[in-house]
Amino acid sequence: MYGLPKSTERNNQLGKERVFTKFKVNTADQQAFNADIVTMFITNFIDVSTVPALKPAKDGKGIYVLTLNLRNAGCKTKNLDLLARVIPQKVIFALCTGNMVQFVISYERKLYATALMDLEKARLDLNGSDLDEVWENLIKSIGGIVVEGDNTLAEQVEIDAARVALIKKIETTRQKAFKEKQPRRKKELIDLVKELELELENT
8 A cells, every 4th residue: 555565554443532532632622533534544554574674763663654534635734733742653644535645744743745646646655774764755755845955854844944934024024015105114124025035045
């Protein structure tokens, strides 16, 4: 499944009630969860025991693929955040609706996702000599993260987040400048936009 070695395949259902009880999920969150997700199955486990060619991760943990069968296309971020919080493992979420799937992964408390793709063509490639490298490359692949120069993945994520924030600030300031009637203030805002754009170029 998902182009992964057959040796990694599992078919272990993860009961929602078990998750709710173990992690004391409140009633409102349970209802929101049930509105999105029908069933959950651990469909793959990637580890040195299932892929012997790989070296172990430093923390000794393997990688789970948790397939979520959804009622409708799309799953609320809140529900995925909940699962990422309550499952203290390295997990890739496969969101399935009909014959379509979307992979989601959590890194540094942020969710990254692929586009929807045909279930039969969906692949999770295991690139790396050890499980740490494989996990990092899966994050980059699913999140569309391009690591520049000698940056680490964590550094690149921080840089990308700063760029996004800066772009948002530029757009907000540009809109304020457009609406501003007072000439002096308008010029100040336009000058600020130019400064922020220069900062963005150098980021």
